[in-house]
Amino acid sequence: MEYEPVIGLEVHAQLLTRSKIFCGCSTSFGEEPNTQTCPVCTGQPGSLPVVNRKAVEFAIRLGLATHCRIAPFSLFARKNYFYPDLPKGYQISMYEHPLAENGFIEITVNGIKKRIRIIRIHMEEDAGKLKHGETPEKFPYSYVDFNRTGVPLVEIVSGPDIRSPQEAGEYLRRLRAILQYLEICTGDMEKGTFRCDANVSVRPVGQKEFGTRTELKNMNSFKHVEKALEYEIKRQIELLRSGEEVIQETRLFDANTGMTVSMRGKEEAHDYRYFPDPDLVPLRIDERWIEEIRAGLPELPDQKKERFIQQYQIPEYDAEILTSSKAMAKYFEETVALFPEPKVVSNWMMVELLRELKRDEREIDQCPITPRHLAGMLILIKNGTISGKIAKDVFEEMYRTGEEAEKIVKERGWVQILDRGEIERAIEQVIEAYTKQVDEYRKGKEKIFGFLVGEVMKKTRGKANPQLVNELLKKKLKE
Amino acid sequence: MRIDIEKVARLARIKLSEEEKLIFGNQLEQILTYMEQLNRLDTQGVEPTSHAIPIFNIFREDEVRPSIPREEVLGIAPSQEDGHFKVPRIIE
Numbered sequence: 001m002e003y004e005p006v007i008g009l010e011v012h013a014q015l016l017t018r019s020k021i022f023c024g025c026s027t028s029f030g031e032e033p034n035t036q037t038c039p040v041c042t043g044q045p046g047s048l049p050v051v052n053r054k055a056v057e058f059a060i061r062l063g064l065a066t067h068c069r070i071a072p073f074s075l076f077a078r079k080n081y082f083y084p085d086l087p088k089g090y091q092i093s094m095y096e097h098p099l100a101e102n103g104f105i106e107i108t109v110n111g112i113k114k115r116i117r118i119i120r121i122h123m124e125e126d127a128g129k130l131k132h133g134e135t136p137e138k139f140p141y142s143y144v145d146f147n148r149t150g151v152p153l154v155e156i157v158s159g160p161d162i163r164s165p166q167e168a169g170e171y172l173r174r175l176r177a178i179l180q181y182l183e184i185c186t187g188d189m190e191k192g193t194f195r196c197d198a199n200v201s202v203r204p205v206g207q208k209e210f211g212t213r214t215e216l217k218n219m220n221s222f223k224h225v226e227k228a229l230e231y232e233i234k235r236q237i238e239l240l241r242s243g244e245e246v247i248q249e250t251r252l253f254d255a256n257t258g259m260t261v262s263m264r265g266k267e268e269a270h271d272y273r274y275f276p277d278p279d280l281v282p283l284r285i286d287e288r289w290i291e292e293i294r295a296g297l298p299e300l301p302d303q304k305k306e307r308f309i310q311q312y313q314i315p316e317y318d319a320e321i322l323t324s325s326k327a328m329a330k331y332f333e334e335t336v337a338l339f340p341e342p343k344v345v346s347n348w349m350m351v352e353l354l355r356e357l358k359r360d361e362r363e364i365d366q367c368p369i370t371p372r373h374l375a376g377m378l379i380l381i382k383n384g385t386i387s388g389k390i391a392k393d394v395f396e397e398m399y400r401t402g403e404e405a406e407k408i409v410k411e412r413g414w415v416q417i418l419d420r421g422e423i424e425r426a427i428e429q430v431i432e433a434y435t436k437q438v439d440e441y442r443k444g445k446e447k448i449f450g451f452l453v454g455e456v457m458k459k460t461r462g463k464a465n466p467q468l469v470n471e472l473l474k475k476k477l478k479e
Numbered sequence: 480m481r482i483d484i485e486k487v488a489r490l491a492r493i494k495l496s497e498e499e500k501l502i503f504g505n506q507l508e509q510i511l512t513y514m515e516q517l518n519r520l521d522t523q524g525v526e527p528t529s530h531a532i533p534i535f536n537i538f539r540e541d542e543v544r545p546s547i548p549r550e551e552v553l554g555i556a557p558s559q560e561d562g563h564f565k566v567p568r569i570i571e
Contacts, residue, residue, distance in 0.1 A: 054541035084566040142570070
């Protein structure tokens with residue numbers, strides 16, 4: 001029997017406000033532990049939370065950008081549970097009345113467009129950070145830092161519409177791009193400003209009902225999410241094929257083994273006893289505020305993609321990649337402004353630049369080659385100073401050193417040889433050295449020509465202008 | 480009994496003796512009986528409400544205000560070490 005996976009994702013994204021969601025403590029990252037707390041975020045008796053207007057505005061921005069309906073009435077609720085990273089004994093979240101509902105994100109996988117529904121977006125406060133010593137024997141304690149407690153989060157719950165790990169990865173990348181375009185979240189999975197849990201089940205192809213699902217946690221990169229899903233889907237299918245059952249449970253991804261492991265026994269059935277937080281008044285978001293926020297929305301990935309196709313006449317595939325992050329789109333536009341041949345710029349970015357960045361696991365805003373430097377190199381190719389072949393070496397040097405192309409070319413003596421006399425001398429040497437091959441060519445074995453060009457290029461250490469070499473070599477061989 | 484006192488105690492992380500279970504179980508039961516009187520009221524046509532007064536949208540601006548000194552916040556905890564709150568280890 002063939003099975004298909006059914007996946008839904010829950011994403012937590014930290015909002016980029018300066019202060020926490022319910023108090024004035026700073027949200028800045030990496031400060032000394034427990035230096036950013038106050039009676040509100042540590043839940044002291046008598047303290048009262050007041051919601052940060054900016055955090056609400058950011059959440060509305062996200063709701064609008066994902067085509068959600070912004071609820072005219074929403075309400076903060078207490079989610080009750082005990083855990084040491086939660087000083088109050090409850091987390092302030094939203095339950096029956098989330099801020100936004102019924103949206104979607106459009107993804108493209110293997111050239112096919114698909115809508116993934118957004119069921120709801122709600123606001124909540126982040127919990128603190130826990131540290132544990134290496135072994136329970138040596139360190140029977142855990143250590144708590146409350147700096148992160150009360151940092152605003154949005155939770156984005158997708159519909160069970162995702163059908164492969166690849167689609168899950170695409171959905172996450174698209175959602176992250178939207179958050180970054182909106183400038184409301186850094187979207188850094190490793191630093192935990194963007195976190196993802198996955199619900200996954202499998203069912204026989206054609207069956208309408210969902211199978212029993214598991215919840216996957218502890219994935220801190222896009223790769224991990226895809227790997228964890230792949231493993232878990234395979235595991236569930238194998239269970240069903242061998243006549244066993246999937247148990248509904250939470251499983252943790254282990255990045256070292258690539259497997260998911262049951263949390264069984266470590267987790268009791270939760271009973272959160274949600275109820276409206278009496279300390280926080282409900283939100284009534286009116287049309288005026290919504291329209292004001294809508295009017296201030298920046299150009300979003302889909303809009304930018306369409307504009308790139310129209311304005312720069314580049315293929316949709318290029319536009320999709322170039323708009324996958326705001327920084328990438330900016331890099332492209334800055335380069336094109338200095339070197340107005342969009343397809344050439346796009347090719348260099350998508351092939352050379354992305355390859356280098358991927359190898360070093362760098363983001364484009366950490367790229368040692370600036371748009372000005374890239375444009376500078378493209379100008380050198382265009383005016384014939386360097387050949388396209390040499391340009392690849394120049395590019396690598398630029399990436400390695402952060403220097404300008406012109407300087408590299410000058411220092412390394414990589415300027416293209418356009419001097420006919422110099423090229424002719426090299427051709428003469430090659431013809432003398434390979435008399436046999438030259439004879440064969442003259443007898444009609446035209447394939448040899450490529451070999452002879454290669455030898456001339458070698459003689460000039462790759463610097464001769466290839467068109468000139470072709471032209472002059474042909475002429476010489478006819479003599 | 481409508482109250483599962485053991486479950487309530489477990490959720491609140493409170494350890495109760497057998498005698499206490501009886502006392503608190505009965506008290507909670509009485510509270511429920513009292514609440515049931517409210518259930519007898521006719522609330523048809525009355526919107527459910529979570530707050531007693533109809534106020535909405537109380538916001539603060541996104542401005543950072545000074546936090547409290549670390550010694551002070553750590554000082555109210557039973558145990559601390561190296562700038563952290565110290566709790567019984569929660570993972571194996």
